[in-house]
Amino acid sequence: MQEYFFGLADHLTSQLEGGEVFTSLFRAEDSDFVRFNQSRIRQAGSVVQRVLQLDLVRGQRHAGAAVSLSGDEALDHERLARVVPQLRDRISSLPEDPYLLYATGGESAGKVAPNLLPAPDDAVDAIQQSARGLDMVGVYAGGAIHAGFANSLGQRNWYTTYSFNFDWSFYRDTDKAVKSGYAGSQWDPEAFDRKVRMASHQLDALRRPPHTAKPGRYRVYLAPAAVHDFVGMLAWGGFGLKALRTKNTPLLKLAEGKARLSDAVEISENTAGGVAPNFQEEGFIRPDRVPLISRGTHAGSLVSPRSAKEYGEPTNGASAGERPESVDVAGGSIPETEILRRLGTGVYVGNVWYLNFSDRSNCRTTGMTRFATFWVEGGEIQAPLNVMRFDETVYRMFGENLVGFTRERDWILDPDTYVQRSTSSGRIPGALVEDFPFTL
């Protein structure tokens, strides 16, 4: 695949006219998707796709197109032979772009992981065996993901990973379920069994009659999956330079020093520790780490090349959306094994669901509890909790009301498959929080 893409880039270079430059980002995958319901296969198949995002530049004028490719060199040359003149024509009718910025001295590099994936039959067999006698629903996604950057200045970058992500739930009844995930590059039967046993153990706790909490403030433990979703909300405009300069960030008060979070809050974009490619669409290479929040205060922003030019700051290789792809929340000092004891009486929240801002200026977020969420008394799980709505500002929950983060962190590989399989991930601890409001 790498050879195919670099060959395409060389061909594109040969098609340029005087004064023209191109940049291109290539994304491809060869994926199997197996969807399950009631522990049986609901839909199964595979997807092979290749997309080239091409930007043709002449001076400060440019135009871009995303084109799906067949993988057949002759056919794809033909397709590009049609697209390039279209872009050339378009450029001539467009004004100069004052915010155009692309890498001109970028470093070429490549990263190719070995293919250690299980055969699809073996993965499906293992999954169906583990769910025997249980009501399992979820999806297995696995296969190769490729990404590449090339420009006419000679820069070449490549990334290949072979990964799987089995994202599933065991259901007790109605909406009472345990959600789990097993992801990686090599199927380890023992590790998978441990995940299944842990989920089955939690499923047992769901046998008890559910508890309904009254609206009010509770001490809660947010498991890493729940914390990951809250950080995901912050990532919705909270960490990008453009959102900061246009005052759209939900963390405006933090950035302007009018509010702060707990000293324990340390958030960074940890590209070195993630699995996403370290290059982006204009060819810039990401640093290993970009601090975003440090000791509860604003520490930096993700800066795309376009924002860099617009606001006069150096880029740190962020994509146009300026969202973290390898988010890292520092762990704290609470041992995971002590969580129930430290929670005492309150709510263990395994997962949250459907978060949204109810007051963006104050970073107030509403959402629901979901899956394994339990009522806890005296440090013991008493009963599953019927779903509850919450509505709380991050400034309180990760500020004055944050008791602490767990020492251990989960490495969460994003199971998102919109458009293509995600390569985002997060290293996330659990959080113990006081006075967390349930509203409905």
Place this chain on the structure above:
Amino acid sequence: MIEGIEARFREVLPEGAFCSLRLVDERSETVSVRQDVLQPVRSSEDVGAMLTLVDGSGMGYAATSDLSRSGLKAAVDRARTWASRTSGRGLVDFSAVPQVSVQGEYQSPVERGWDTLPLSDKVDLLQSQSRQLKRGDRIVDWLAEITRVRSESLLLTSTGGRVHQQFEFLIPVLSATANEGAETERRTLGGDLLGRQGGLEVLDQVGFTTEAPRIADQALELLSAPDCPAGQMDLLLAPDQMVLQIHESIGHPLELDRILGDERNYAGTSFVTQDMFGTYRYGSELLNVTFDPTAPGELASYGFDDDGQPARLEHIIRNGILLRPLGGRTSQIRAGMEGVANARASGWNRPPIDRMANLNLEPGDSSFGEMVKSTGHGVYMETNCSWSIDDSRNKFQFGCEYARLIENGELTRVVRKPNYRGISATFWRSLRAVGSRDECRVMGTPNCGKGEPNQQVRVGHRSPPCLFGTVDVFGGE
């Protein structure tokens, strides 16, 4: 792209098994002016096909962007492998699902084609709107944008089916962000819900060239407005909030694949169960909801769904009583229930699942003025900006960009950060009045998410303003 694919499909057809090909060729272009600066003009061409094969009780699919004969042959082979893998291990016996042999065509209505306006004129139009959005220094960000999508699909089956559909979508966006100190308010033209099928005439239909000053002025007005008060009060919702309310708390809970459990790991389940259809009181007598992919110009209008089922108008809720789920051919067979033609895929690389299409709330006989007049203590909310609902689609909380109080039958002060919450199962029973046909607006979202693997589809909704009694309303911090 259509040329040649039929012949190649016939050449690679396997013997003794049902096989279909669904080709999608989707082209889009976005022209956008932000802060009076033209943003990079982006286009995309996304072309590929999904081959689906039924072998015994199993079904498998393989999607590919390689449409050569060898590419299609390889996809057929992969689909056959998946079909045989799933045979006997699947949830659905696909040998019992009737296969399509229907033939038909559909084309979006277009009055003024995208190419009738040169790119430079589109840029001028957007520049003009952009300038009108900048109403003073406190407007800190502003955007005028149009996205055009042309999508062509061809469904071929080994049983002689052939469905060819050509869609044209236009999705306009206008937004203004105002800031003062730590307070930021954003006002848009209809949120992200303005999309329709059609050509450039959609711009006039949605007020794209007239509304920029109002949007900007209202963003500024919100900066100094008090927060929406909290309490139980009557709630009058504009169509650009109603469409979200319909989408989340009627559309999704009635999707039959959710009721059958397919979505429990991701999009969620439903508080609605199969035994409720035919008898359950979903809302007050005033609630009438139709599923109508045949409505011209809505975002999810079509002639056939992606399984090849002919589109038809169906009453989903009549006089408040729940009648029919939103389930396509496969779900109907699984559930033993009648449904609708709504098996839809987001593109060539995802399989069809139950989706909403156009879900419309039918008009009543109250005018907007009458509804305001009948309200002693309430609030009027416009334009969705926040949406959250539980995985059973029951406990919801929604927020709007803009609101005005209703006091003693009059619209009075502007208030900001209006939110409200409720429970689907009871909320619709508090529907007190429904606006008239003249006050209906056609809207829709281009990015309704669901499914594993994940899919975003276009969904249309039409609604008048509606009045609800005694709702839990509140504001910001």
